[in-house]
Amino acid sequence: MNPKNAIARRMIFLSITLLIALIYALPNLYPNVAVVQVTSEQIQTEQINILLNQHSINYQWINPEAIGFESVESQMQANDILSNAQIPDHSFAINLQSATPSWLSVFGAEPMKLGLDLQGGVHFLLHVQENTPETTDAEISKIENLLMDEGIRYDHVQFSGATYLAQIKAEKDIQRAKILIESSFNTQANMTSSSLSWTNTSEDRELQREYAIEQTIQSLENRINELGISEAQIARQGLEYISIDLPGVQDIAYAKKIIGKTATLRFHLVSPSAQTDERVYDQHGNAYPLEPKAILSGNEIIYANARMEQMRPVVDIKLNGKAHNFYDQTAASVGQPLAVVYSELKKIEESYINEEQVISAPVIRQPLGDSFFIQGLSSFEEAQDLALLLRSGALAAPVEFVEETIIGPSLGEDNIQKGILSLAIGTLCVSAFMAYYYGALGMIANIALYMNVIITLACLSIIGATLTLPGIAGIVLSVGMAVDANVLINERIREEYDKKKSLRTILNKGYDNALSAIVDANITTLLVTLVLFFMGSGAIKGFAVTTSIGILISIFTAVYATRIISTYLIDKNILTSFGNNRMWFKNIPQIAFMKIRHKTFLFSSVLLGASILLIPLRGLNLGLDFTGGTQVVLEFAQDTNQAQINSILHKHNITDAQIQTYGSSNVFIIKSANAAKLTKTTLAAITQDLPGSKVLQNEFIGPQVGQKMLSTGIIAILCSLLISLFYVTIRFDLRFAISAIISLIHDPILILGLFSLFQIEFNLIALAAILTTLGYSINDTIVVYDRVRESMKNDTRISTTQALDNGINQTLSRTILTSGLTLSVVISLYLFSGTYLHGFSIAFAIGIIIGTYSSIYVAGALALKLGLKREHIITPINNEAIS
Template sequence: MLNRYPLWKYLLILIVLVVGLIYALPNLFPEDPAVQISSARGGVSLDDSQLQRIRSALDKADIAVERIDTQPNGALVRLEDGGDQLEARQVISGLLNDDYTVALNLAEATPDWLASLGASPMNLGLDLRGGVHFALEVDMDAAIQQRLQVNASAIRSALRDERIRYRDTRIDGRTLTLTFANADDRSQARDIIRGQFPDFQYEDRDAGNGATLAMTLSPQKIQEIQDYAVEQNLTTLRNRVNELGVAEPLVQRQGPNRIVVELPGVQDTAAAKRVIGATANLEFRLAARPDSPASETDTLPFRNDPQRTAELMKDVIITGENVSSASVSFDQNGRPQVNINLDGTGGTLMNRATRSNIGRSMAVVYIDNKTRTRTVMEDGKAVDKRENYTERGIISLATIQSALGNRFRITGLDSPTEAKELALLLRSGSLAAPIYFVAERTIGPSLGKSNIEQGILSVEIGMLLVVAFMLIRYKAFGLIANVALATNLVLLVAALSLLGATLTLPGIAGIVLTLGMAVDANVLIYERIREEIRAKMPVQQAIHAGYERAFTSIFDGNITTLLVAVILFSIGTGPVKGFAVTLSLGILTSMFTAIMVSRAIVNLTIGGKPVKKLWI
């Protein structure tokens, strides 16, 4: 019989619609602006008196609190107005000590029964939620310099072990130069070094006061170092962002040497910039002996007393890269300290260095790569130029009493805040190369809210115009097309939610375009049915022919659009990808609803029945 689906096809359509409705529902429950209170140390929780003080302080500051949810290691304060987040954080931070971390957050408001099914709302992008966008540039030259410094330290150690004397090591650009007393020493050194460092190109140079060996990094090794610097910095920045407690952050590479960081919902941009952009690292060095050659030592100031200096060896025992975990505590005198745990390699190197140097002093050197802008005159015009520089300062200089292992403490810090930030940076990992802010853009929550409202309005207007056109043009069949259109919107939202896609303004544009394109299939089908009726074909056969013969045109038109969307996704950046994702999903859902759902409705209402006239 014409225009009848088998039972299994009706059941399949029903299941898809029910599942789509369930997973689209969480989007009716928007996230609540909130302040997250987390314990900085395990086992520290908030008691009822502290929660009551927090609520009273917020009420006194005229900040409306929806409710406070207690958690195993803290609490989540849900607010009624997102504009109060920053002030609420300041109020709560003033009440709590350094045992707690207070961060801005967005808390899900999805009902428990939906959450138990794994349903959650779509993620909102920066332009809808508000927040901050940073563009950072990785200093590739510094990455190469750091690698050469590590290699120089290893080479000096290897030459000392082989008792080969050298006069000096010097780094110039991408070349490491070693100076020897004569050509024989240079030849022996080259034979030893070449086996351990195959990534260099070696060249003998004659100097007036000796023989030199120039070691230049190969182009392949330079590219490898630069790629590693960007990837390592990506990992480190992701860890730092996670420490900030930001919901749905974006940290991704852009081009050969840039990293983009987007923090939706963040309003305290100064704190985020301080933590993300911090390039601090640690070096552990031995103090110089009285007979140490000047070429192997550095004179560094103390960080809290620049007038005081100490002579340290250039060779580094370990750096912050060997730190596996770090936490803040206080010594017996109430001064802040950072407890350090090293990884296996770091523990071995530390034990080896301290075991043979008991009674000698060891320094903890704090390194911070910074940038400053200077105004210079070029061609008679004032031009701002960025200048990168590095500050090194000794945090502590203590005598080695016994061999150290994987665990020890760093003291000599100025404040608990400094200790907390140093521990955070060490936990999240050190940067492989300095990074510098090249762009910053802030989107306030009010603008994000306005974007959401305007985006929803555009969807509503677009849908109403399409609905009105279909009703006027195709009457009863237009109503069926509109039901399929509403179903398409529900399925599209459900698909975006299930995939965890991030909705942005370009994504909303893709949804609006999908609504307009979704009825194209119905228009093709209905016009084909009209043609068959004009050709005096019976009604049921005309309906059947309309759906069957229009399918090829519908498929061809949609598959070409889908291919374009795939290309946009593969070569486009963030906003273009968002548009491509919604457009691609919209094409798939519209084909399902326009062909299967609308025909199922037609089959259930008039399929197989004697119909003399169609309202189409």
């Protein structure tokens, strides 16, 4: 096969790949349009226009299905106004409408979804409670449904202690019921002539928990769909948490009211002679003695709709056709009151209680079938909320709001602009240097960098990823780290260039020599990033996704794409020189690094000891992610200072707040560990005292979430260290691996020491930076180790100390260039991406400096102390000959 023809075919493949990536990346230039969706048989355009003009809200266009707006802020204001106006036969919902050109839509190309930090909205983290009366009721309901589906009639199913008891009506059904229960719950049931009993094992409890969470997620999805919220994201997080993102929503109180209600409906016969002490009251204080067993539960309801009946709110009900007992009981109880009992599970301190209320107790006039209506509701809004809850189904388990965030749309738009600016400036800094320093090879490397960004955006769009501000940081960071492979290759090419070989031979040799280090370095960084993905959540997971995809694509673009392009240009006589006119490192230095290893080892030990003492003595300035509490971002229309804000906070009995500027002089962030004080009511009062102020972001994190985040972060660091130890042991030697891991432990301790010394806020994104630093530092160390191994292979007489010095000296140019370029990217993140990423930028910048130092002085020195010798790295010649 002609090598030139093969290269030409690969160029065609590369061009097609880039074209496909462009098609799927381009929709991100056409962001979705914020619209208010209108549901109506005939839209009242003129009335809508008048309402919006009265409130000075401009819209771009209006059609029979939707109204388009320039910003999410205008969209939400318009939705509130139109919804409150109660235009007859009109319903309104916020939505996002695709603006992607039709020719791109043909390929199924759509823009990435934007996270709440980029478009505004509400985020909740819910803790699904276990071992509550509600979870037991859900399991009993599940058993009852199983029996009914098989036509097995029963008197009741109950749970006591750890045992379930099902009382079966017909003796002939007992055996069938036993087989059904045992197969459905993987248990052993005891059978009598009229009942079944079985124990709730640990496996049963696990299944019960899984069922409760799955049913809760399904009910939450139904409720959110009923609220008309598009692009909502509901995801399980860990074993017992559910994350909910509601873009565009700003009314956090109403969203909580609907989402978090663990409400059920039961129907009991009312009898003055009922043999029970249980009495349930209505809203007027009237007591109703109820028969102990409900004749109908909300689980049988498949349809509920609110309407007005003779100027009274009612809720129409339809059943699932399986409530045969309900018809029989109401037929036998004509003339007797039937109480509709609304039950809601509420948390009082550390326990849950059922708060019950009789909505109404009408007299049964005739047997009730699968359709009837409920009356006695106090308002139409109450009827609407009840109908929504009944349609979506009761939550299978109670939930607790342990994290809440509300982000204003203007802050989201500002984050987008800052994120794009930091990405553009970071990429330009890197590409300008590469073009200046490496000439033609640098220009080819720049093509690979731009390809890296385009393909990354395309991949994120194809997989339907949600882009967040930390996600943008991941893309920016992957650009900085991707340049490392290009620097490695170009430095290897320069080493070969002096040997006066053909350009193609020099090129191939340079790529071949650099490949091992590139693969090893990127795999270890990728493994650490995967730990972030699997152990992180929310924004951290978004950061891990973009970073890991960027790393994988950088291997493709740096190793494959640049090689194909360079070879093609050489074959076409377009590239006739590699342009070595600018060389800051013309000769490999001969610095005796290991000669001063004892001094550097002592220096590192002193720094480590100081950090280890400083961290518990001075403490870390832990962010809200780890401590829990409330954080509010306020924007002021007029000049305001911290003293004035603090005075107003004291007026509202908030004395523990931390106040600092947030990006600009008129935006402040307020943090308080006491979440109960910074409520919506208090914030409204504060904004009234400071005219022209508005809330851009309001975040609450429960203390249990903060503690879990902290422990998860520590576990993530340990997992990263173990994975790195395992990989380096396989690729090199256990002594190398141990010295690399100790040098890795050295890096985060020093970073935390500096955070403690200067009291820089340490939050979740800063923890992500430390984990990323581990990957970056091991990357540096592996590049050195790779050269040490190469030196020992090429010179059998070289000592271990000399090999370590050679390895560090030969990679010194790459280390300085890569560290400098990555630092420039991190600085652009710090300067242009906003205050939220400051902790990340500072932690990573410190990590780059410390990681570079440790890869040069600490890792090699430790390897020598552990007794590293040539035979530990290079297989003896006799063994090689045998093999």
